[in-house]
Amino acid sequence: MAHQQLPDRLPSQHSQTPPDGGGPAAHPPPAAAATRTRTRPPQPPAPGGSPPADNGDTGTSTIMNAEPYDATPPGGGTAGEVLTRYLHERAAAFLRGLSLRGENEADADALLRGSARRIGGVLHIYGPLTDPGWAEPLRAELGWLSTTLGREPQYAARLTRLLDALRRLSITVDDQEAVTVGGAPPPAPSGGPLALGAARAGALLERQLTLARTRAHSASLQAMGSSRFHALADAIAVLVSEVPLAPAAAAPATAVMPPLAGQAYKRLADAAAALPLHRAAHPYNADAVQASLGADLTADLQDAPWHQVRILLRLSRYAAEVTRPEGDTADRQRLTDAAALLERHREAAESAAAVAAAARTPRIAPATAYALGVLHADQRHEVEAARFAFSRLWQTAVPGPRGR
Amino acid sequence: MAHQQLPDRLPSQHSQTPPDGGGPAAHPPPAAAATRTRTRPPQPPAPGGSPPADNGDTGTSTIMNAEPYDATPPGGGTAGEVLTRYLHERAAAFLRGLSLRGENEADADALLRGSARRIGGVLHIYGPLTDPGWAEPLRAELGWLSTTLGREPQYAARLTRLLDALRRLSITVDDQEAVTVGGAPPPAPSGGPLALGAARAGALLERQLTLARTRAHSASLQAMGSSRFHALADAIAVLVSEVPLAPAAAAPATAVMPPLAGQAYKRLADAAAALPLHRAAHPYNADAVQASLGADLTADLQDAPWHQVRILLRLSRYAAEVTRPEGDTADRQRLTDAAALLERHREAAESAAAVAAAARTPRIAPATAYALGVLHADQRHEVEAARFAFSRLWQTAVPGPRGR
Known part of the structure; x- marks a missing residue:
């Protein structure tokens, strides 16, 4: 499994919070995450500036997604390394969204949705690099979550x-810059039946x-409290540390x-x-x-x-x-x-x-x-x-x- | 007055009817027209192909207006001559429209309207070349007619x-070429409440x-039978032979x-x-x-x-x-x-x-x-x-x- 090759990525992911944010980003240790049944990480939320409101679909609003990732030389590493690094980051963002929920529900949901969509999408595109028995069900659950929250x-x-x-x-004519011709007098504003309609x-x-x-x-609240969601959050927490790769991922x-x-x-x-x-x-x-x-x-x-x-x-x-x-x-x-x-x-x-x-x-x-x-x-x-x-x-x- | 300089124009205006039309175009002799009170010219309508349906406004449909006029060298003649020639043609078209009314009302009205609008417009643009005491009231009447008929x-x-x-x-989907994706089955056509609305x-x-x-x-029929219209038709009939010009019209x-x-x-x-x-x-x-x-x-x-x-x-x-x-x-x-x-x-x-x-x-x-x-x-x-x-x-x- 490739995740062992990138142990230094996890602490460094706090570089995505603004510099004024204090302390390293919080996320559960992999072992704890794998066994938890509660989904809220016990750690306090990252105190950095509030996360960008990600409506997700347009991809225009997120600082998170717009900034370049930490440099991975395009020529370096195996496919598994590159994919793992990306999934680590998204999974960490997902958990950050979870921890944010008590603070700002809309922002937190946007982060959850954006991360869920990205993880699901990437598992789809790079399907041959991961264990299909693991990726397929996870993708379905991620799709369910992002649809529900969306x-x-x-x-x-x-x-x-x-x-x-x-x-x-x-x-009405009062509101807009009336274009008059021949010096027509400005008419009195009138609502009329159309305006009433x-x-x-x-x-x-x-x-x-x-x-x-x-x-x-x-429905969102219900979903977030469901055991289905808890199972999904656990799976994502595992993803922070370990991505089940397929043999093909060992190639460059x-x-x-x-x-x-x-x-x-x-x-x-x-x-x-x-x-x-x-x-x-x-x-x-x-x-x-x-x-x-x-x-x-x-x-x-x-x-x-x-x-x-x-x-x-x-x-x-x-x-x-x-x-x-x-x-x-x-x-x-x-x-x-x-x-x-x-x-x-x-x-x-x-x-x-x-x-x-x-x-x-x-x-x-x-x-x-x-x-x-x-x-x-x-x-x-x-x-x-x-x-x-x-x-x-x-x-x-x-x-x-x-x-x- | 300039109309005397162009006596040959009147008989030649039948050149605007297709070649298969028999005989010269009919229009009342100026003297008769000036004294008539009935507006329908007694002569039979020009038997040429039915006149083009002129909706007038767009100017795209009339053969009459689209074809070049009989050559008048741009450099030749006085302003009065040029203007008179144009007005003669339009007045003749007007009278042709009148005589057509019994045959094809829509075409006839279109011809009347198009001619009335052109005469009125040209009298407006080239106002300084004509007697204002004559042109202004005529323009008003032409405007009334083309509005009424329009x-x-x-x-x-x-x-x-x-x-x-x-x-x-x-x-409905049946009508249009349905663009389906993923092989969706063609749906059953349905009207629904919207279609009923x-x-x-x-x-x-x-x-x-x-x-x-x-x-x-x-209203059109009433207008055509009114003494107001008869007076207008008489004025147009006069125009076929004589345009009251201003002194300025003597210039090149x-x-x-x-x-x-x-x-x-x-x-x-x-x-x-x-x-x-x-x-x-x-x-x-x-x-x-x-x-x-x-x-x-x-x-x-x-x-x-x-x-x-x-x-x-x-x-x-x-x-x-x-x-x-x-x-x-x-x-x-x-x-x-x-x-x-x-x-x-x-x-x-x-x-x-x-x-x-x-x-x-x-x-x-x-x-x-x-x-x-x-x-x-x-x-x-x-x-x-x-x-x-x-x-x-x-x-x-x-x-x-x-x-x-």
Whole structure:
């Protein structure tokens, strides 16, 4: 097993906390972690600055992920060493997130989610390097956790997005810089029935999404207290010290890892190539709004290939984090930008679906329904705008893995 | 008066009818026309192929306007001669439209409208060349006529546009080429409540716009039978033979007309420069949809400068028709394209307003209101798309009048 080759990594991982943080980062000793059944590490949380709020999906907000890793010479070490180092770091971040939960739940969950997604993703990409009997079940549990924890912030973000959009759509002449011609007198501000409908639509969405958020929060709490989670946390605690590697991991990293990252990238490139990029790069193609009034399934079917690319893009980003620890900043930035655009795509698509669902509420007023209709179409246009931006970015600069 | 200098133009205007048309084009002799009170010329309509359907505004559809005029050397003749020739042609087209009315009302009205707009526009641009005491009242009457006749086709076009958009927005997975991922099974087609709402919204719009169209048709018929119209037709009949010119018209065309066309163009260029072109040229700026749920006035104020440019663009096109009879096809095409885009802008803006008005119908079902909301936002996005296209066109190729 390769983890013995990197004993000095564990104490040094506190270098990721800001310099004003006192003392080495706390994490349970491997032996203790392996036998604990309580998941909260007994040590106090690392006192460094509060961890970055990682919404995870966009990859734009985390200091943790944006900074280059401690230098691992690209040519040096076995694949097992490189992979182990990365998984150690993520596992330590996971445990740090756990210990943070009492302090700042949102930040802690973001850290847990981001770490869980990365560990799961990397175990997927570099699957041949690890023991499949160990990695497969762990990946499933990590997926469960990040999905469960991800719901609450998603509902919160969706509500913010939709209320912002409603405000934008209800702008009155007083609010905006009125462009007048021929010296028309500035009209008196007037709300009118449409503005009332917008206000009601906002209240309806707020009720529904707040309820969904509260439920998601309860589900998160329940999950965090479950024995299922405790078992997962234990498995991660073990990962801090030991990664069950496969024989293939003994090969040099430069020989084994780039082809695996390349496979991940190829899946991404193939999926992206299957998207209607050419059409999407033509502004105002009105594709995304096309099925606004048809069955929900139509929009879902249309969006699914884009969501798929978003997920594959994330995997490629994680693969790059492992194999290019020094980071080719320009290339990685492009991957990050592309991911952010597809995250916007997902948010808009899901927001549009939430609006359509709200419109099915029985006994709403026609003005409310009208405002929801406008909002739905607006969000579908945001979907289209995100596709447009992604298509332009992807067609001009296709980032690929190095080292092949 | 200059009309005596061009006696050969009148018989030759039948050259605008296809060669298979028999006999010279019919129009009343000037003397008879001046004293008639009946407006229908007694002669049979020109038997040439049916005149092109001129919706007038876009300037893209008329063979009559697209073909170069009979050559007038740009350097030759007085301003009065050039102007008189153009007005003769338009007046003859007007009378041809009149005589066509019994045959094909829509085509006839389009011809009447197009001629009325051109005569009025040219009298405006080249005002200093004509007797203002004669031109100003005539322009007002021409404006009344083209507005009155224009309403019916506008309602018809609006209904077609909105029903098409509803169809596009209600597309189901069966209709479109479903993009599936991972071999998802093709779902069963389902209408659902949204599709029902779309159908009801379509029926509501059809009822309302058909009613408006019928009323507009009655108003047109009433106008055509009015003494006001008869007086106007008489004035146009006089125009076939005689244009009351001002002394300035005796100057060479090359000296007098280009500055006047230049003024018209300058007004256009200034108005276009005042538009938020830079912002509009950025796709998906979401400007046009901004005020969808605010007061109607907000959208109106936002659209007005663009409508203004549309009108000024039309005047510049007419000015070009007079002074550049041979036609600089590339430049004129750009003007025509720009005009078509702003016409699309107007249609989308007015369609959006019609949808908002329909949404205020009492006691509509929420699903209907929702569909109308989606449709409204869709049309406001069409507004934005038209602005985008216009901005791109205008910023890259600003057509200007020659001969300055």
